[in-house]
Amino acid sequence: MFFIDQLFIQQDHHEGGLPLVGRHMIEKVDLETGEKLPPSVNQKVLEGSFSTKLTVRCDGNRVRVEGNPSRWQRVDNLVGLQSIDECVAIYNHVLESLGLPPFTKNTRFAHRQSPDGRSSSLLGNGAEITLIDWTRNHEVGKGKEQSFIRGLSSMQIGRGRKPKLYPDGNTCNWGEGSEWMMSKLYNKAVELRRHLKKDQRKKVGVAPDVLEYVTNLINYCESAGVVREEHSLRQKLLKRHNLQFYGIVTEQDFLPHIQDIENAMKTIQVSHDEHQSIAHQLIASGVVDTMRKANTTMNYFTMWQHGTDLRQLLSQSQFYEHKARLKAIGIDIGQQFDVSRMCPTLKRSEVIEVKPLCVPDWYKMPVVAESNVLPFRAVA
Structure with a gap:
């Protein structure tokens, strides 16, 4: 089951007059005509509970939010929000607190005027998705995460997207730096442990109850052998397949574009060797x-x-x-x-069986209403 890990979304309000939101503003003037140009505003960084962050920007016409709605105001995001509407509800709560209009759904779109010789593009009357990450968890068995990742790193996926296996064997990317899409497999327990150590080095530290919860989560991921699969769909791909229109596209419309790793898993048998x-x-x-x-x-x-x-x-x-x-x-x-x-030195070799991760009953599932009542502040 896929859920949303990151969402970048924006909406233009052509009537203008919206409050400027950012950290700095740069006024621009055309030196030849003396005409005053629209101001340039950089992003404002908001910090919520558990070191979670969102960035917001408004230059008076365009409102833009970037971040991970499944992680916002939560200790972790092992399991996240499954619908775009839930993610936008979190963003709209933030926009309301800043005096900005909410993101709205597209109800119609038309062809945008384009230069001669260039293909026409579509323009909607609502919010536009510019990046969205879809992710899910695989259970491969304790201690078998690296063998699974290394096995799949031997294959290109999609249309010739080459793998990049990191030296520690806990992460493999396909299409890194691409403006179309990037796919990734990584060891979730390792990632959680790195984030925990980073938070522990901060001056405020980690609260005892949070430490206990995250430690239990890390232990659970290690015992199950959790490997995370992520697909980051970038703006060029979204526009190519008309997936940018919030309210018109559905979650199912994205599924054909996030099957590359699944297809690779069907064609390869990965084994786990224990050496001693x-x-x-x-x-x-x-x-x-x-x-x-x-x-x-x-x-x-x-x-x-x-x-x-x-x-x-x-x-x-x-x-x-x-x-x-x-x-x-x-x-x-x-x-x-x-x-x-x-x-x-070969002690044992066995074929890795991959199955969806079962969420433990003590896990705190994401609830939009709970995220929207917690306070947050601007940090930059």
Whole structure:
């Protein structure tokens, strides 16, 4: 089930006269004619509870809001708002408090006048969506997140969109920097933990009840192996498919454009391999009782792998002692090493089963009415 993670939306009021909202305003004058041009206003940053932020801008004619409505005034957004109307209701509450008109639905649209030789575009009478992110959660099993992400990072998706796997293996992007769309997979527990550490470094810190809730959420995501799938649809794609008209488009209209990762998952089988060092295998099987002994035997195993004749290097008693230890975990250093016949560090391999994440009963679901009663302030 997809829900909305980010929403950028704007509306033009051609009659003008709206209050200017921003942090700074720049007056402009045409030096040749002396004509006064419309002022340039930058964005105002609003901060709500739990370090959540929205940005608002109004230059007297155009009202624009950017942010994550599913995260606004909430501790987290593991599960977010599923309808555009709910997201706009949150934004309209903010606009009302700033004395700005609300975003309204389009009821009709017409062709915009365009230069000669350029294709015509449509202009609506309501709010225009300029960016929208759709996201959902997958449960892949504890400890299997990186294997799942790495497996899918081996494939291009859509029309030749190449993967970019981050060095830590917890994030993969397709189409990064594109003006059309970007898709992403990432380890949700890792992302939550990073945000928590960032909040803990702030002067105000994290309240004990919030810390307990977020910690439980991180533990739940780790135990389930939660991988987040996101699709960010940018302005060029929205206009190309006439998806920018709030009130005319429905949530279902976006679905055909956010299936690339789903299609890739249907064509690839991802397996999860658990690897364990020789030393840890020796300790786990009870062959040795100290890590020092395990590391010594692993050292001789490595030399054997590289072609060293251990019979020439060790005394007879030492050779048979280390041979007995390694045979207990299925390795015979009495034979010549053959890489095609063994994989000594592979502990287990299994196919990853992907399923939708079940939300725990203690999870605090998003409620628009609750978000709209909490106070917020301008910070920039």
